[in-house]
Amino acid sequence: MKRHYRRCFPALSLAASLALLPLCAWSADHDEAGTIVTGTSPESHFSRQEEAIRRLQQRVDYLEQRALASPDLKTVVGRGPAGTASATSAGTPEQPVDARISANPPLAPATQTTQATQAGGNAAGGSAGTVQGTAITSTQGIPLFDNRFSFEQGLTYTHYDKRSLVLSGFLALDAILLGKVNLQQIRTDQFQYDLTGRWNLSERLSADFNVPVVYRNSTYISPGAGSAASAFSDGSNHSGSVGDINAGVYFQMPKGATSDIDWIVSARMKAPTGRAPFGIKLVENTDPNNNNLLIPTRQPTGNGIWATTLGLSLLKVTDPMVLFANLGYTYNFKRSFADLSSSLTTVTPGEAKIGNAWSLGAGFALALNDKTSASFSYAQLLQQVSRLRADGGDWVRQVGSDSNSASFNAGLTHQLTPRLSMVGTLSMGLTPDAPNFSVGIKFPYTF
Structure with missing residues (x-):
């Protein structure tokens, strides 16, 4: 059961973060005393919402990295065609979540470079069509x-x-x-x-x-x-x-x-x-x-x-x-x-x-x-x-x-x-x- 929870932990974290998003957006328009801040432009309101989303996404990425970099898991991390991370677990003994702490920063997004077209690409690496x-x-x-x-x-x-x-x-x-x-x-x-x-x-x-x-x-x-x-x-x-x-x-x-x-x-x-x-x-x-x-x-x-x-x-x-x-x-x-x-x-x-x-x-x-x-x-x-x-x-x-x-x-x-x-x-x-x-x-x- 704990293993199942740990595997679902990143998804639950993301769901919780999205659930708290309206609250974060509401808090951004209030001062510490709980009064509504007047005179706020729509542009600044949307900017604060985007900043909140960005911080939540960074938090989710960091939690996913901590789960993937756990020392008790023999994990192979790769990059798929869209640049997303994937992991394969070897099924090692369970440990508390606090033990899965890594000094490595979250993975950076995969960069995509323009591939030059091979005139006559094959099935293994076909023509890029540029x-x-x-x-x-x-x-x-x-x-x-x-x-x-x-x-x-x-x-x-x-x-x-x-x-x-x-x-x-x-x-x-x-x-x-x-x-x-x-x-x-x-x-x-x-x-x-x-x-x-x-x-x-x-x-x-x-x-x-x-x-x-x-x-x-x-x-x-x-x-x-x-x-x-x-x-x-x-x-x-x-x-x-x-x-x-x-x-x-x-x-x-x-x-x-x-x-x-x-x-x-x-x-x-x-x-x-x-x-x-x-x-x-x-x-x-x-x-x-x-x-x-x-x-x-x-x-x-x-x-x-x-x-x-x-x-x-x-x-x-x-x-x-x-x-x-x-x-x-x-x-x-x-x-x-x-x-x-x-x-x-x-x-x-x-x-x-x-x-x-x-x-x-x-x-x-x-x-x-x-x-x-x-x-x-x-x-x-x-x-x-x-x-x-x-x-x-x-x-x-x-x-x-x-x-x-x-x-x-x-x-x-x-x-x-x-x-x-x-x-x-x-x-x-x-x-x-x-x-x-x-x-x-x-x-x-x-x-």
């Missing part, structure tokens, strides 16, 4: 496994400015060029509108589907108009259509008992739904005084081949940051085309094999507050040389078709509503093969 995960999803393509379905719209503007030196002639005595030297410049502005849907098929499996719409406008500038080196002529054209649609699946590998890193493997497939660059004819510019400038009749919106990409991503949460890195390999399948030639008067059927590519990147997402995060990353793409083969001929290596494209990326994610976020991105090219810069904005919506 803005870091949205930043990684929108900028790196690594999915959040805790979202059942999300839909994303995005618009990206990319600018290219390339200059190339064209030598037309031959070398005499291996030192003197007999012919023409021409410096050509190509400026391209590209707008890409993306529609992306992501599905969480299970706690470890996710899939996405992307449809891009591409608009390209290119301007070609060349000197030599009217046989004058200082005179320039230019030409431009533009095209727009659906780009190469693509889809991917992601699988999060099970975590080890002591591992705090998420490993995600992925596979993507790209279809040649965009306008291929092969067979686009080059024509002379409309300027009759400059026959050095040839411009294409239209702009490509895809690369015209099937491709598959295998990737591996890893994420590590170090509150308030999420560190991530990825590695991928893209295999481009060869494909036959009715025409490979760029000459206006020639039709050359054959096959094209675009060089395979390695991609790598690393970065981090940092939470600025509970709604905003920033991300910074480095990305690089190493493209191998491409080859063309006319029907009945041999493969011909395309000089200059290999590339090394590296860029620095920065992004800012802000949660507009519990379901809608806004993601701004900026990419700056670090090598001549990379775009000069790219800016974009996306709006992921989670259902």
